[in-house]
Amino acid sequence: MRNLYKLINxxxxxxxxxxxxxxxxxxxGQNILLFIVTKDYSExxxxxxxxLVSISGIPVVFYLCFVLILAVCVYSVVSNYxxxxxxxxxxxxxxxxxxxxxxxxxxxxxYFIMLIAAQLLSIFLGYLLFSTSFVIxxxxxxxxxxxxxxxxxxxxxxxxxxxxxxxxxxxSFISTVSIWVSILLGIFFVSFCILSxxxxxxxxxxxNILLVIFVINYRSITVVEGRNQNLYxxxxxxxALCVFYVYQSVKWIKNSAVLG
Numbered sequence: 001m002r003n004l005y006k007l008i009n010x011x012x013x014x015x016x017x018x019x020x021x022x023x024x025x026x027x028x029g030q031n032i033l034l035f036i037v038t039k040d041y042s043e044x045x046x047x048x049x050x051x052l053v054s055i056s057g058i059p060v061v062f063y064l065c066f067v068l069i070l071a072v073c074v075y076s077v078v079s080n081y082x083x084x085x086x087x088x089x090x091x092x093x094x095x096x097x098x099x100x101x102x103x104x105x106x107x108x109x110x111y112f113i114m115l116i117a118a119q120l121l122s123i124f125l126g127y128l129l130f131s132t133s134f135v136i137x138x139x140x141x142x143x144x145x146x147x148x149x150x151x152x153x154x155x156x157x158x159x160x161x162x163x164x165x166x167x168x169x170x171x172s173f174i175s176t177v178s179i180w181v182s183i184l185l186g187i188f189f190v191s192f193c194i195l196s197x198x199x200x201x202x203x204x205x206x207x208n209i210l211l212v213i214f215v216i217n218y219r220s221i222t223v224v225e226g227r228n229q230n231l232y233x234x235x236x237x238x239x240a241l242c243v244f245y246v247y248q249s250v251k252w253i254k255n256s257a258v259l260g
Contacts, residue, residue, distance in 0.1 A: 003099055004099045004102060004103060007099055007100065007102075007103030008103045008106050008107055008110075010103070011076055011103050011104055011107035012107050012110060014076065014079075015072050015075065015076065015111075018072060019069065019072060019111045019114055019115075020114070022065050022068045022069060022072075022115065023065075023114055023115060023117075023118035024118075025065060026061055026062060026065040026115065026118050026119060026122060027118055027121060027122040027125065029061045030056070030058045030061045030062075030122045030126060031122060031125060031126050031129065031130070033056040033057050033058060033061065034052060034056050034058070034126045034129070034130040035129075035130060036056070037052060037055060037056040037130075038052065038130045038132065045132060046132050046133060047132045048151070048154070048155070048158070049126075049127055049131045049132075049151055049152065049154075049155040050154070050155040050158040050159035050162070052126075052130065052131070052132070053123075053126075053155065053159050053161060053162065054159065054161070058122075058123075058126075058161070059161040062115075062119055062161075062165075065115060066112075066115060069108075069111050069112060069115055070183070070184075070187045072108075072111060073104070073108040073111070073184065073187050073188060073191075074187060074190075074191050076104050076107065076108070077104060077188060077191040077192065077195070078191060078195070081195055098250050098253075098254075100253060101188075101246070101249055101250050101253055104188060105184070105185065105188060105246075108184050108187075108188065109181075109184065112180060112184060116165065119165060120166070123152075123155075123162070124152070127151070127152045127155070131151060131152075156168070160219075160220045163219075164176060164179075164216060164219070171231050171232065172219070172231065174231070174232070174235050175215060175219065175231040175234065175235050178234075178235040178238040178239055178242075179212050179215065179216070179238065181238075181242055182208050182212065182238040182239075182241050182242050182245075183208070183209075183212065185241075185242050185245040185246065186204075186205040186208050186209075186241070186245060187205075188245070188249060189201075189204070189205060189245040189248065189249055190202060190205050192248075192249045192252050192253070193205075196252045198252070201248070204241060204244065204245075207241075208238070208241050211234065211237060211238065212238075214234075215231065215234045215238075218231075218234075219231070
């Protein structure tokens with residue numbers, strides 16, 4: 001366990017500044033987009049915050065930053081097998097080779113949690129600074145601007161993007177976790193596929209991505225139509241893929257297949 005902690009610390013210290021930069025890029029980029037959108041509307045025109053989230057391009061910024069996080073995860077793997085070949089040094093540590101894989105995966109999850117935290121902070125900051133207000137005519141004829149009650153909570157309920165990141169039910173939470181975990185493990189799996197020249201196995205992450213796209217669309221459709229979602233089956237399939245990714249990746253590392 002102590003060696004695993006040292007490996008995680010090594011992985012995190014290698015790129016944490018880059019992850020912080022990506023998180024800062026997300027917060028600043030999203031709020032700049034919110035500012036650009038809201039300044040085009042006349043004062044007093046109320047727009048639900050979930051609509052501002054959608055039309056401003058906030059989801060696009062998040063997905064771009066998520067791709068950058070995935071690129072960091074790929075770099076953490078590839079860098080060990082190129083240039084200085086630091087993987088040989090890591091394998092001399094008196095611990096199982098499973099620890100090498102776990103250190104990279106756990107670090108990847110930490111990077112993603114940092115991105116999610118930045119996204120939550122960005123939403124709160126954006127709502128505080130750029131959410132629009134109702135116009136109410138006072139008894140003396142003056143105009144009073146008031147923000148809607150529970151406007152931020154309603155945005156989390158109504159926005160497909162926010163519901164995906166911050167689900168409001170147990171079933172949706174399990175689905176969301178299975179989606180993000182499968183993608184993160186999948187990108188590590190793809191890295192080991194390429195390094196071990198097992199290109200045919202990339203078909204599994206491709207199926208994973210298609211299933212994720214289907215589940216996201218299915219969740220949006222069922223919410224709009226008011227139908228039961230029944231997401232557990234898809235979560236089980238994604239979980240099975242995650243188990244396969246871990247098993248096969250560790251097997252390749254133990255057999256030194258990725259050294260070639």
